[in-house]
Amino acid sequence: MFICGSCSKYEQQCECERYCMLCQSDYRVRLCEDGYYYCKDCREACDFRSEE
Ligand SMILES: [Zn+2]
Ligand SMILES: [Zn+2]
Numbered sequence: 001m002f003i004c005g006s007c008s009k010y011e012q013q014c015e016c017e018r019y020c021m022l023c024q025s026d027y028r029v030r031l032c033e034d035g036y037y038y039c040k041d042c043r044e045a046c047d048f049r050s051e052e
Contacts, residue, residue, distance in 0.1 A: 002051060005035025011051065022046075 004014040011031040018029045020039035028040040030050030038048050 002031045002033050003035060004031060004037075 001010050003010060004016055006016045007014055009015075014031070016037075018037045019026045020029055020042050021036040022038060022042045025039040025041070029037045030040075030043065032038050032043065032048040032050055034048075038046070038050075042048070043050060
């Protein structure tokens with residue numbers, strides 16, 4: 001389980017405003033293992049993994 005770097009909660013409980021750490025997009029943003037949210041394009045480009 002990944003934990004949000006801002007609120008230290010799991011993705012399901014996190015109520016932070018979610019946008020991509022890299023490009024500020026909100027398109028299919030998911031929490032990754034470093035505790036930040038990334039959009040689908042940046043996750044694929046940087047090989048970050050979200051939870052299923
Ligand atoms: Zn959060
Ligand atoms: Zn992005």
